[in-house]
Amino acid sequence: MLPQGPTPIKRRGLLAGLAGLAGGLVAPRATQAAPAAAPILLLESHVAGTAYYDAGTLLTGLSAGQRLTLRxxxxxxxxxxxxxxxxxxxxxxxxVPRIHNQPLARLMDAGKILRAEVLDLTPQEWEKVWIQVWMVG
Incomplete structure (x- = not known):
């Protein structure tokens, strides 16, 4: 006589067992709003090209934490x-420096909402403004 292997598990029994393990877990109701996702920090970098644009005149009005627009x-x-x-x-x-812009551009093109803010202002001639970029939606 051949040795008997383990008894195969039937699909219905497996599903019932898994449902029992879930115990008190209940799926969220459709009427409940999902909590807003926390912003995700994507980048901390200097702003490139400040010597060629309005940064010189805009620096006096900037401060850490100030919101900026990415376009x-x-x-x-x-x-x-x-x-x-x-x-x-x-x-x-x-x-945004070219070395960092590819993933951010792809996210923006896919409809993700990115937010930027001033992280720091530095006295160096070529790196005057440091920013943080966050994905918020």
Whole structure:
């Protein structure tokens, strides 16, 4: 006589057992709003090109924590992944550096909402504004 192996588990019994393990877990009701996702920090970097734009005049009005606007510039002749960094209703600081812009541009193109804010202001001639970029939605 051949030795008997383990008895195969029947699908219905497996599903019932798994449901029993779940115990008190209940799926959220459709009427409950899902909690808002926390912002995700994507980048800390200087703003590129500040010497060529309005950064010199805009620096006096900037402070750490100030919100900035990011705007895709797909028709930029030097970089089709370009992202402008703007002070809302005031002027252009420069760009997200090319070395960092690809994932951010792809996220923006996919409809994700990115937020930027001033992290720090430094006295160096070529790195005046440091920013943080967050994905918020």
């Amino acid at each position: 895709r510039q797909p028709d930029n002749r030097h970089d089709d992944l370009a992202i402008e960094v703007l002070v809302p209703d005031t002027g252009k600081l420069g760009y």
